[in-house]
Amino acid sequence: MNSSEVFNIAWAAILKNKVRSLLTMLGIIIGVAAVIVMVAISAGTEATINEEINSLGANLVFVQSTFTRGGASGLPEGGLVYDDAAAIAEGVDGVSGVVVEQSASQTIKANGVVLDAVTLLGSTADFPSVRDMSIEDGRYFNDLEVDRNQKVAVLGSSLAEELFGEADPIGQDITVGTTRLVVIGVLEEKGLVGDVDYDSRLYMPISVVLDKFTQSQFSRIMGDRVRLIYVEVEDQENLDNIILQIQLLLAKRHDLPLEEADFTVTTQQDIIGTQEATTAAFRSLLGWVAGVSLIVGGIGIMNIMLVSVTERTREIGIRQSIGATPSDIRWQFLTEALLLSLVGGLLGVIFGVGGAWIFGSASGMRTVVVTESIVLAFSSAALVGAFFGFYPANKAAELDPIEALRHE
Amino acid sequence: MAARAIIETKDLTQIYGMGDARVAALDGVSISVHEGEFVAIMGPSGSGKSTLMNILGCLSRPTSGGYFLDDEDVSGLDKVELAAIRNKKIGYIFQSYNLLSRTTALDNVILPLQYDRVTERSTEERKKVAMKVLEMVGLSDRVEHQPQELSGGQQQRVAIARALVNNPVLIMADEPTGNLDSKSGAEIMQLLHDLHDEGATIVMVTHSNEIASHTERTIHLLDGKIDKIVGNGKKAKK
Numbered sequence: 001m002n003s004s005e006v007f008n009i010a011w012a013a014i015l016k017n018k019v020r021s022l023l024t025m026l027g028i029i030i031g032v033a034a035v036i037v038m039v040a041i042s043a044g045t046e047a048t049i050n051e052e053i054n055s056l057g058a059n060l061v062f063v064q065s066t067f068t069r070g071g072a073s074g075l076p077e078g079g080l081v082y083d084d085a086a087a088i089a090e091g092v093d094g095v096s097g098v099v100v101e102q103s104a105s106q107t108i109k110a111n112g113v114v115l116d117a118v119t120l121l122g123s124t125a126d127f128p129s130v131r132d133m134s135i136e137d138g139r140y141f142n143d144l145e146v147d148r149n150q151k152v153a154v155l156g157s158s159l160a161e162e163l164f165g166e167a168d169p170i171g172q173d174i175t176v177g178t179t180r181l182v183v184i185g186v187l188e189e190k191g192l193v194g195d196v197d198y199d200s201r202l203y204m205p206i207s208v209v210l211d212k213f214t215q216s217q218f219s220r221i222m223g224d225r226v227r228l229i230y231v232e233v234e235d236q237e238n239l240d241n242i243i244l245q246i247q248l249l250l251a252k253r254h255d256l257p258l259e260e261a262d263f264t265v266t267t268q269q270d271i272i273g274t275q276e277a278t279t280a281a282f283r284s285l286l287g288w289v290a291g292v293s294l295i296v297g298g299i300g301i302m303n304i305m306l307v308s309v310t311e312r313t314r315e316i317g318i319r320q321s322i323g324a325t326p327s328d329i330r331w332q333f334l335t336e337a338l339l340l341s342l343v344g345g346l347l348g349v350i351f352g353v354g355g356a357w358i359f360g361s362a363s364g365m366r367t368v369v370v371t372e373s374i375v376l377a378f379s380s381a382a383l384v385g386a387f388f389g390f391y392p393a394n395k396a397a398e399l400d401p402i403e404a405l406r407h408e
Numbered sequence: 409m410a411a412r413a414i415i416e417t418k419d420l421t422q423i424y425g426m427g428d429a430r431v432a433a434l435d436g437v438s439i440s441v442h443e444g445e446f447v448a449i450m451g452p453s454g455s456g457k458s459t460l461m462n463i464l465g466c467l468s469r470p471t472s473g474g475y476f477l478d479d480e481d482v483s484g485l486d487k488v489e490l491a492a493i494r495n496k497k498i499g500y501i502f503q504s505y506n507l508l509s510r511t512t513a514l515d516n517v518i519l520p521l522q523y524d525r526v527t528e529r530s531t532e533e534r535k536k537v538a539m540k541v542l543e544m545v546g547l548s549d550r551v552e553h554q555p556q557e558l559s560g561g562q563q564q565r566v567a568i569a570r571a572l573v574n575n576p577v578l579i580m581a582d583e584p585t586g587n588l589d590s591k592s593g594a595e596i597m598q599l600l601h602d603l604h605d606e607g608a609t610i611v612m613v614t615h616s617n618e619i620a621s622h623t624e625r626t627i628h629l630l631d632g633k634i635d636k637i638v639g640n641g642k643k644a645k646k
Contacts, residue, residue, distance in 0.1 A: 001522045016510070318506045321467060322570065323495020323523035325488045401467045405506065 001328055010336035013308070014343070024304040025344030027297025028384065032348025032377040033355055035290040039283065039373035040356035044366035046279045053271055059096075059236055060130065062266045063088070063229040063246060079262050082210075082224040084250060085124065088231055092245045097126030097232040102206050104213035110163045110174040110183075118159070119201045120176065122209025128187075130232040133198065138170045138185030146205040153181040157189040158199040176202065179212050239267060290377070297344065298384035305337050305392035316396055317404025330397035337389020338382065345381030349374055413476070414578055414609045415441040415464060420473035422459050422632075433459040434470065435632035441611060443577075446604045448620035448640075449613045451629035458582075460629065461613050465500060465580045466493045478577045495523050499571025503583035505563040507555040513566045514538055514551040520574045541569040545599060561592030568599060579603065581612040585619060597622055 014021045065079035082100060089098040102122040108115050125143045128135060141152050153174055160169050169183045181204060190198040210224065233242050243265050251258050309316070316329055353369055360367035422434040434456045441447050451457045462468045463475060466482055469490070475483040482493055500506075507516045517538040521529060529537070542551050545565040555563050564584060571579055581600065585593035601622065604610055612623065620626045621640050628635040 005522055314506070315508060318508060319519070319523070320491065321465075321494060321500050321506070322520040323491050323574075325491040325523075327488070328491075328523060402462050405467075405502075 001324075001331075006331055006335050007339070009332055010339050013312075013336050014339060020304065021340060021343075024300050024340055025297075025347065027293065027300045028341050028344030028381050029297075029348040029351060031290055031293035031297050032345050032381050033352035034293060035286070035377040035380075036349065036352025036369065036373050037355045037359060037367075038286040038290070040352075040367040040369045041359065041365065042279055042282055042286065043368040043370050044360065046275070047368055048366050049275050050272065053268055053275070059233045059239075060268050061231040061233060061239070061243060061246070062268075062271075063231060063250070064264050064266070065225065065227050066262050066264055079225050080227070080229060080250070082206075082226055084253060085226070085229045087249060087253060088229065088246055089126075091249050092231075092242060094234050094238045094242050095231055096234045097130040097230075099124050099127050099130045099230040099232075100206055100226050101127075101228065101230070102209045102214065102226065104209050106177045106213055108163075108174060108176045108202060110169075110172060111167070113163050115159075115162065118176075120209055120213055121201050121203050122206035122213075123203065124206055126232065127203070130230050133190055134188040136186045136188040137168075138183070140185055140203070141205050146207050149207045149211055150205060151179060151181045151208060152184045152204065154185040154187060154203040155183060156187055156197075156199040156201045156203070158197075159202060160186045162200075174202075176204075177213060179208075181208075239269075243267070291380070294380055294384050297381075298341070298388035301337055301340050301385060302388035302392060304340075305333060305389055306395070308336070309333060309392050309396045312396075313399065313404050313407035316399050317401055317407065320399070320401035321405060326397035329399070330393045333393035333396045334386070334389050337393065338385045341381045341385025341389070342378075344385075345378045348381065349378055352377070411442040411444055412479075413440045414443050414445075414478055415439065415611070416476040417464075418474040420460070420463060420470045420475060422456070422463065422468075423471045432632050434463070436473070437629075437632070437634055439627060439634065439637075441578075441609060443609055444604075444607050445625070446600075446610045446623045447612070448623040448626040449611065449629065450615070450617075450620055450626055451635070454631075455629040455635075456632040457613050457629050459632075461580060461582055461611075464578075464611060465498055466490045491523075492525065495520055496526060496574055497577045499574070499576035499579045501564070501567050501571050501579065501581040501584045503586040505555070505560075505567045505587070507563055507566055507570075509555055512552050512554055513542060513547060513558070513569075516555070516566055517542055517569045517573050520570060524574060538569070538573055541572045542566070544572070545569045559592070560588050561595055564588065564592070564596050565599065568596075568603075572603070577609060579608055579610045581610060583613055583615065586615075593619075 063080065063084075085098045085100045089095060100123065104120045104122070105117050106120055108118050124146055125141060127133070128140050135154075136157060138154070140154055141150065144150075145152055153176070155163070155169055163169065163174070164172065169186060172183050174181050174183055187199070187203070231242070231246065233239060246265055247258060247261065250263055251261055254262060256262065319329065352374070356367045356369050359365070417440070418438050420434050420437040421432060424431050424433055437456075437460060449457050449460060459468075463470050466477070466485075467490075469485070470483055473483065474481065477493065478497055480493075482490070485493065507513075508519070514535070518534050521534040521537060539548065539551065542548055545568050547562060547565050547569065550558060550562060553562075555566070558566065584600065585596050588596060597619065600610060600612070610623075612619075614620050623640055626638045626640060628638065
């Protein structure tokens, strides 16, 4: 009996009980589809996050405040201050830009249009290069304007369109709260990065935001403290050296030993690394879940194959009486179990790829079908079929021909 | 000069159970069947005739004793070797036909050829060989029919074609007419006679004296032993 004949017999047996075969495959189908969909979702999320991290700007170092509460008043002490940013820019080699940001929210008026709760982003002059933004029209403000607290503003692309339509906004006045600013530039469209819409914002010197728009109690307590300083380095190669320089410089400025520093220095690589570790943990969890569902599917196959062997005992006896050897019988049933799991696996791949696509377009979440997940899921299904098919096949092969022939 | 022995057994013994529950289904049976002979085995139930049939048909092995089939000692062969003997040397005809359901007459007849590991045949050759034997049993117009579409007599003809397809040295028939009406039964017996006339060696188990009287010799079993062997007055071929 050659392999194509064995295949034909197994295929005929599966087709003979279409509904039963399909139900048996269901466990495998769900398992395989689940692996593909879940990996597609996690890969999509990872790709999105990586893009977001990269779109923050390349070669970034993040210096973050770690505030300590001290003194009888319980007010925050220590941490980064605005002047630390300037000190890094001046005192550390290999730094191409330093940015400090402070945001606020205000009503703005211009050209007869009134917009409520527009996000104001105060920053330093290096912002466009550090955060990877480009100027569409006009210019960004410079260090001198930041130092001098100049009332100048740069518009995000969609904000410019909302306020001025087709008209040229450069040189126009814009009233933010009660303060009047002059528009000097418009940014290129950036699009959504994560949940943040960079195009609807109003950009101005950080000194203006601190002076005019953050008059809350909280910001008075905070004074000129900043949470985060972005440092752009010229060359990835010198990253470790630059981090050390920043740490030493700030420790000296804050008059603290390095071990007690009130700030941390992290890189994009650190963030990506953390992200990857999280995703890897998520994936291995998915792997276990899918693995369990495949095993359950395999037990389903074993169950139905045992039923099939019992139902077809007489057929087995007939085949034995005309010369089928135990290995002929074993192969026949093993092939049937394998075929069940492979067809199930194939349907699972189809449903998985389709499911990932449908989920992606329905939820708006990005899904990326990973080829390895298809290969892995499909080969796991085959392995499960072989493993759980072996016991029933062996049972069939070991049947005594006389007993089998007598079976009704 | 006597014809060559196809079956030659010596003290065949089959014991079931252990210890005090030991039952000898066969107790020292020595028979021989010559090439071209048509022999009936008769006996009441429990006489051991099924056990003898199973051993002669290489479906099981005796507990002790020797069995030469076509000059080959088959009493010590393992499962795989016995399967090959069943495939190449023995053709079975069962009372209940034992055809594969939902499988055409042609495919049923091809089946032994598919399990043949000795003679390599292409799919076309197998089909040709199977068609030839189906024609021989008078079913060339029913080859694409499945068993449930055929009458009992026709099903038994398919079974006979299946038994013949690999040119066996021995045909084992177990109550071949037991499930048939008398007309179909007579036709099947005629077919066996025709095969016998062409030189086939046939061993048949039956309950019926009338059926047994068609053969050359009847071996009567009782309690696992040979009770008597009766000649039926017919001349052996060759």
